[in-house]
Amino acid sequence: MDTVQTPLGKNKNAPGGSAVYAALSASCFTDTKIVSIAGTDFPDKYLKVLKAKNIDLSGIQLKKGKTFRWEGRYGWDFDSARTIATHLNLLKDFNPALTEEDKKCKFVFLANNDPEIQLKIIKQLRCPKLIAADTIEFWINNKRAKLVEVLKKIDILIINEGEARLLTQEPNLIAAAKKIVSYGSPRVIIKKGEHGLLYVAKNKFFSYPAYPLERVCDPTGAGDSFAGAFLGYLSVAGKLNEAKYRKALIMASAVASYTVEGFDIRVLSKLNRSLINKRYGEFKELTRA
Amino acid sequence: MDTVQTPLGKNKNAPGGSAVYAALSASCFTDTKIVSIAGTDFPDKYLKVLKAKNIDLSGIQLKKGKTFRWEGRYGWDFDSARTIATHLNLLKDFNPALTEEDKKCKFVFLANNDPEIQLKIIKQLRCPKLIAADTIEFWINNKRAKLVEVLKKIDILIINEGEARLLTQEPNLIAAAKKIVSYGSPRVIIKKGEHGLLYVAKNKFFSYPAYPLERVCDPTGAGDSFAGAFLGYLSVAGKLNEAKYRKALIMASAVASYTVEGFDIRVLSKLNRSLINKRYGEFKELTRA
Numbered sequence: 344m345d346t347v348q349t350p351l352g353k354n355k356n357a358p359g360g361s362a363v364y365a366a367l368s369a370s371c372f373t374d375t376k377i378v379s380i381a382g383t384d385f386p387d388k389y390l391k392v393l394k395a396k397n398i399d400l401s402g403i404q405l406k407k408g409k410t411f412r413w414e415g416r417y418g419w420d421f422d423s424a425r426t427i428a429t430h431l432n433l434l435k436d437f438n439p440a441l442t443e444e445d446k447k448c449k450f451v452f453l454a455n456n457d458p459e460i461q462l463k464i465i466k467q468l469r470c471p472k473l474i475a476a477d478t479i480e481f482w483i484n485n486k487r488a489k490l491v492e493v494l495k496k497i498d499i500l501i502i503n504e505g506e507a508r509l510l511t512q513e514p515n516l517i518a519a520a521k522k523i524v525s526y527g528s529p530r531v532i533i534k535k536g537e538h539g540l541l542y543v544a545k546n547k548f549f550s551y552p553a554y555p556l557e558r559v560c561d562p563t564g565a566g567d568s569f570a571g572a573f574l575g576y577l578s579v580a581g582k583l584n585e586a587k588y589r590k591a592l593i594m595a596s597a598v599a600s601y602t603v604e605g606f607d608i609r610v611l612s613k614l615n616r617s618l619i620n621k622r623y624g625e626f627k628e629l630t631r632a
Numbered sequence: 633m634d635t636v637q638t639p640l641g642k643n644k645n646a647p648g649g650s651a652v653y654a655a656l657s658a659s660c661f662t663d664t665k666i667v668s669i670a671g672t673d674f675p676d677k678y679l680k681v682l683k684a685k686n687i688d689l690s691g692i693q694l695k696k697g698k699t700f701r702w703e704g705r706y707g708w709d710f711d712s713a714r715t716i717a718t719h720l721n722l723l724k725d726f727n728p729a730l731t732e733e734d735k736k737c738k739f740v741f742l743a744n745n746d747p748e749i750q751l752k753i754i755k756q757l758r759c760p761k762l763i764a765a766d767t768i769e770f771w772i773n774n775k776r777a778k779l780v781e782v783l784k785k786i787d788i789l790i791i792n793e794g795e796a797r798l799l800t801q802e803p804n805l806i807a808a809a810k811k812i813v814s815y816g817s818p819r820v821i822i823k824k825g826e827h828g829l830l831y832v833a834k835n836k837f838f839s840y841p842a843y844p845l846e847r848v849c850d851p852t853g854a855g856d857s858f859a860g861a862f863l864g865y866l867s868v869a870g871k872l873n874e875a876k877y878r879k880a881l882i883m884a885s886a887v888a889s890y891t892v893e894g895f896d897i898r899v900l901s902k903l904n905r906s907l908i909n910k911r912y913g914e915f916k917e918l919t920r921a
Contacts, residue, residue: 419803420803514708514709515845515846515847515848516826516844517844517845517846518846518847521846535827537805538824538827538828539827539828539839539841541841541844543844548844548918549918549919549921550828550841550842550844550918550919551841551919551921552828552830552839552840552841553839555805555806555830555832555837555839556804556806557804557806557807557810558804558807559804586921589920589921590921592921593921627921629837629838629839630838630839630840630919631878632838632840632875632878632879632881632882632916632919
């Protein structure tokens with residue numbers, strides 16, 4: 344549950360969380376399941392929004408107590424949020440136990456969480472095709488060694504530019520990305536907000552601008568919906584190769600650009616493949632030369 | 633003459649100035665002439681570098697006294713320089729008198745300067761095809777009305793993102809660009825350093841990333857060499873249209889990416905069309921999707 348303040352207004356106790364954004368986004372492309380934990384305070388109407396998108400919620404442990412809560416504020420640049428409060432609540436004791444079916448999942452997004460929890464999930468996976476992970480400043484500062492262990496076991500790290508610099512101590516983003524690849528993650532996506540993205544694999548670079556939005560309403564969830572679309576698209580795109588990765592990155596940018604046009608999940612929950620394809624086309628036009 | 637400090641070293645009394653960078657860059661594409669003023673302290677060896685690139689220096693008024701000097705410092709982000717000292721010196725009394733031949737010039741770059749001087753030049757032009765102008769914070773803050781007058785008489789404004797925000801008081805760059813178009817400049821290029829560029833004309837958007845440089849040495853002159861290449865390319869590209877503008881923007885990005893790889897004009901003075909075309913190709917590959 345998020346409370347977010349932007350120059351355009353305040354949005355209290357809104358539905359949020361990495362899993363919610365990533366799943367809503369991925370569900371535009373493929374069958375999606377959330378594995379997470381929530382409290383009995385999580386409004387049923389928000390679960391209904393997820394159900395309406397055919398997202399499998401059976402992996403959500405609904406426990407007595409409070410859901411994770413975050414409160415943040417964005418300035419006019421909308422680039423990074425200032426955290427006002429974080430209450431882990433039930434997430435503190437989250438122990439991800441996968442079902443036999445979950446363990447066979449091929450495309451997995453490890454949303455921002457304690458790297459030890461991320462490792463617990465990775466260990467249970469039997470035959471993953473693509474594991475992507477996110478992280479934040481807190482884990483980079485407090486569990487760096489465990490995070491680097493995660494990097495050796497995933498296929499792609501998806502982080503923002505500040506986190507990439509912090510993780511690698513490299514001010515130059517290209518150098519930072521290459522260092523992350525040297526840590527073990529064969530691929531890294533660095534999200535730069537209004538400045539687009541940088542994708543680096545061994546000796547491969549891809550850079551793409553953001554969609555030119557004249558009015559950003561609420562950047563919360565942009566990164567998670569980006570990750571959800573990236574994996575969602577790839578999961579139905581057939582054999583993976585660099586061209587598919589690039590297309591997935593633009594699809595993901597398209598979804599993220601929709602996400603930030605409204606508060607919380609308002610735009611995302613109404614998104615569909617046809618709207619995404621429309622913006623994908625606009626993206627191609629934007630960079631056509 | 634510039635004295636520049638970057639995290640990689642200090643470069644004292646180096647050749648610099650918008651005209652020098654823009655002309656060296658444009659000369660890779662076309663015949664180029666500088667109209668400016670310099671002092672007798674301007675080292676002859678630097679004039680020889682310009683001559684070696686066939687740049688017409690007959691429009692440089694060489695006067696007794698001191699050349700314009702700037703001293704700045706860049707941090708690790710290399711994004712914007714902190715000015716330590718600016719000495720206008722002879723530039724204070726610069727009165728641009730164009731020859732009859734100059735007045736017929738078709739492609740004109742009005743480098744960063746007092747908008748009143750820029751207007752004096754525009755008034756003398758008989759049949760310009762494309763006038764581009766640059767400006768800086770100082771003129772936006774101190775001669776805004778005259779600057780807006782300039783905008784009504786040019787074809788394209790080339791500025792960086794901080795200047796665009798300052799000029800328009802719009803934190804969002806798309807909104808800022810559209811506002812600049814509404815002021816009168818039919819086109820605007822917003823340079824975003826390591827994040828590439830944004831180009832906006834009426835209802836037209838183009839966005840492009842920067843070249844992924846792992847090591848920036850000295851960003852001084854990046855913007856001016858960008859402008860020089862942009863106009864240089866267009867001046868020999870035949871009939872102007874949006875496709876040509878886009879190609880010119882990538883050529884300009886290619887030149888700017890070379891400029892920042894060494895101190896002052898070291899890389900730029902050795903640049904040629906074949907090296908530019910090589911990097912143009914790498915740019916296309918970088919964004920191919």
